[in-house]
Amino acid sequence: MPSTKSQKVAKAVNTEDDTQRFVKKQKDMYKAIKNRRDEARSRIHKNRSNRQKGLQARIKALKRSSPAKQPGSNTDVPSFDYTAFEALRDLLAHKADIERRIAQGIETLEKAMNTASHEFQVVLRSQSEIFKTATTPANTSAAAASSKALVVKQ
Structure with missing residues (x-):
């Protein structure tokens, strides 16, 4: 017996x-995400190197401004070198604090990237x-239509 239009299986x-x-x-x-991560790492590296250069410049300036020790002075007595x-x-100590804050910034960035990755996985699922259920309702609606089998001619 030939299948009727209502009995045909819906095509995917x-x-x-x-x-x-x-x-x-x-x-x-x-x-x-990869580009943002790379840009953030390069910014962090650049900031770290700039801060280290600044600290080294300040150390050199302090060395230049401190008076030289006079020969024969007592080393146990605090002098200008002590300051x-x-x-x-x-x-x-300030450098260590900056490095700690940079590490915290990196951790925060990694957490944000993991969150974005997790959200992306949820969207993917x-x-x-949706793709799986798109074919299922079509099959069930065809089966429901075949059970009613009302044909209206115009």
Whole structure:
């Protein structure tokens, strides 16, 4: 017995173009994340080197401004060199604080990238579920139409 129009199985929608567009968007998003990560790392490296250069310049200036030790002076007695040493110690502590803040910034950036990656995975799963369910309702609606089998002629 020939199948009627209502009994024909619904053809799957051609999702190849949608899939290709989705894959292209996925690749573009990955490239954007990678570029942002690389730019952030280069900015951090540049800032770190600039700060170190600034600290080295300040150390040289302090060395130039501190008076030279006179021969025969007692080394146990604090002198002007001691204040220069304190300034140097403060600069090194400031440098350590800056490095700690940079490390925290990197951790925050990595967490943000992981969040973006997780959100992207959620979108990917939802898109795949949409593609899977797109063919299922078509099959069930065809089966429901065949059970009612009302044909209206105009």
